[in-house]
Amino acid sequence: MEELGKPIGRRIVLGMLGLGVVGVVTGRDLADLEQRLLAPLQVRDPTGLTQLLPDGGGFRYYSVTSRIPTRTAVTYRLRVGGLVERPETFTLSDLHRLPQTALTRDFQCVTGWRVRNVAWSGVALADLLEQVGVRPGARAVQFTSFDGTYTESLTLEQARRRDVLVATRMLGKPVTREHGGPVRLYVAPMYGYKSLKWLGGIEVTDAVRPGYWEHRGYDVDAWVGRSNGQRDAPTA
Amino acid sequence: MSVDGVLSRFSRGERWVHRATGILMGLCLLTAAVLYIGPLSILVGRRPLIRTIHVYAGLALPVPALLGLGSAAFRADLRRLNRFLPSDWAWLRDRQRRSGRIAVGKFNAGQKLNASFIAGAMLVMLGTGLIMRYGAGGPLSLRTGATLVHDWLAYAVAAMVIGHLWFAARDPIARDGMRTGDVPASWALREHGAWARAEAADQPRTVNPRNSAE
Numbered sequence: 001m002e003e004l005g006k007p008i009g010r011r012i013v014l015g016m017l018g019l020g021v022v023g024v025v026t027g028r029d030l031a032d033l034e035q036r037l038l039a040p041l042q043v044r045d046p047t048g049l050t051q052l053l054p055d056g057g058g059f060r061y062y063s064v065t066s067r068i069p070t071r072t073a074v075t076y077r078l079r080v081g082g083l084v085e086r087p088e089t090f091t092l093s094d095l096h097r098l099p100q101t102a103l104t105r106d107f108q109c110v111t112g113w114r115v116r117n118v119a120w121s122g123v124a125l126a127d128l129l130e131q132v133g134v135r136p137g138a139r140a141v142q143f144t145s146f147d148g149t150y151t152e153s154l155t156l157e158q159a160r161r162r163d164v165l166v167a168t169r170m171l172g173k174p175v176t177r178e179h180g181g182p183v184r185l186y187v188a189p190m191y192g193y194k195s196l197k198w199l200g201g202i203e204v205t206d207a208v209r210p211g212y213w214e215h216r217g218y219d220v221d222a223w224v225g226r227s228n229g230q231r232d233a234p235t236a
Numbered sequence: 237m238s239v240d241g242v243l244s245r246f247s248r249g250e251r252w253v254h255r256a257t258g259i260l261m262g263l264c265l266l267t268a269a270v271l272y273i274g275p276l277s278i279l280v281g282r283r284p285l286i287r288t289i290h291v292y293a294g295l296a297l298p299v300p301a302l303l304g305l306g307s308a309a310f311r312a313d314l315r316r317l318n319r320f321l322p323s324d325w326a327w328l329r330d331r332q333r334r335s336g337r338i339a340v341g342k343f344n345a346g347q348k349l350n351a352s353f354i355a356g357a358m359l360v361m362l363g364t365g366l367i368m369r370y371g372a373g374g375p376l377s378l379r380t381g382a383t384l385v386h387d388w389l390a391y392a393v394a395a396m397v398i399g400h401l402w403f404a405a406r407d408p409i410a411r412d413g414m415r416t417g418d419v420p421a422s423w424a425l426r427e428h429g430a431w432a433r434a435e436a437a438d439q440p441r442t443v444n445p446r447n448s449a450e
Contacts, residue, residue, distance in 0.1 A: 004319060004321070005319040005320045005321040005322070005324070006319065006320050007318050007319060007320075008318070008319070008320040008348070008352065009317050009318035009319070009320075009348060009351065009352035009355070010318055010352075012349070012352035012353060012355075012356055013352055013355050013356040013359065014356075015356070016353070016356030016357065016359070016360055017356060017359055017360060019360075020359075020360035020363060020364065020385055020389075023381060023384060023385035023388075024363075024364060024367065024378055024381035024382045024385055025378070025381060026381065027377070027378070027380050027381020027382065027383070027384040027385060028377040028380045028381060030381070030384055034384070068278070068281065113380070177278060178275070178277070178278050
């Protein structure tokens with residue numbers, strides 16, 4: 001072999017493998033640091049370019065379904081039924097006419113990412129349940145997504161917390177389709193998978209029915225920091 | 237200087253490895269864009285299908301290079317890419333590196349860095365990708381770390397691949413070399429002088445240096 005010289009190529013490959021291992025092992029802290037550094041930029045970013053960064057905007061888009069049907073402000077409907085006195089179908093403007101609740105909380109995903117200080121507003125689920133009247137014997141509330149796949153459940157007690165919203169606004173804007181709009185659930189004290197996106201139906205039931213993720217091994221009572229073997233700081 | 241003839245640069249096997257790797261890398265990057273970039277995700281949908289394509293393209297990505305190890309020409313080029321000669325450092329530092337005044341070997345230092353980076357990245361992406369796809373039973377913090385590394389390295393790989401395509405787009409002769417396997421000796425003398433002279437000695441029938449004095 002006529003070519004000698006230092007094996008720089010091999011060193012680069014081995015160095016990258018080493019960095020990769022360090023990144024995987026310390027990733028949780030790095031992700032947290034990244035989030036803290038980027039969050040202030042993202043809030044003031046008029047170009048939307050930070051959305052193109054990994055973790056841009058903090059939220060990761062995730063869906064298991066092939067296609068999400070589009071619901072606009074005009075075509076959107078929320079059916080509320082089950083063990084209620086007055087089953088009702090709400091349009092988006094119906095929801096806007098109900099008493100509004102706003103709150104700002106961190107959003108924590110069970111896979112580790114956290115978005116700090118997200119502003120949410122909409123109708124407190126408790127107020128919506130009040131509107132339709134919960135019948136005796138009701139113990140739980142089931143949510144279905146108009147994507148046709150996702151379902152979620154809360155106990156009636158959890159559902160009546162003031163920090164559980166049928167959210168129509170997020171980060172000061174109407175909830176985008178990507179983030180589960182026009183209407184999604186927001187369950188402040190629990191991991192993100194409880195905050196069902198593309199909310200299409202609410203059914204009051206006599207027992208908790210485990211939802212999509214819970215059939216796949218995640219906890220039904222998904223308190224942040226006290227479930228799924230995680231020790232994140234509570235969000236509410 | 238003026239030189240007639242052509243030099244054989246890449247064997248059929250090497251060109252096959254390059255093409256197959258390129259196609260798989262393209263699939264990985266395009267599906268990654270659909271999976272990662274929110275507006276594209278919404279536009280394209282079909283996430284389970286896109287994810288399946290991404291996973292299998294990623295698993296297959298190292299296969300052509302592994303098969304290439306069966307080719308002596310491919311192994312010889314791997315050795316060339318691995319080794320940095322003093323002329324490579326000089327070439328990297330030279331502001332007029334494209335003038336050809338520093339005669340480099342079969343690959344210039346930029347090509348060596350690119351190849352090494354992509355080789356390392358493939359392994360790291362494979363490892364982190366396996367954790368993300370099949371590590372559901374493992375610790376969540378490892379999955380978070382793997383996701384972070386996979387995300388950021390994906391952007392670096394995309395930048396390197398775009399750079400690679402950019403240089404290829406500017407040099408039709410180099411592209412012909414990868415397509416046909418042969419390059420004109422005049423091009424080789426300008427771009428890879430040391431290699432061209434060594435090859436000219438080995439391939440006397442195809443190359444006829446009429447006046448190789450510089």
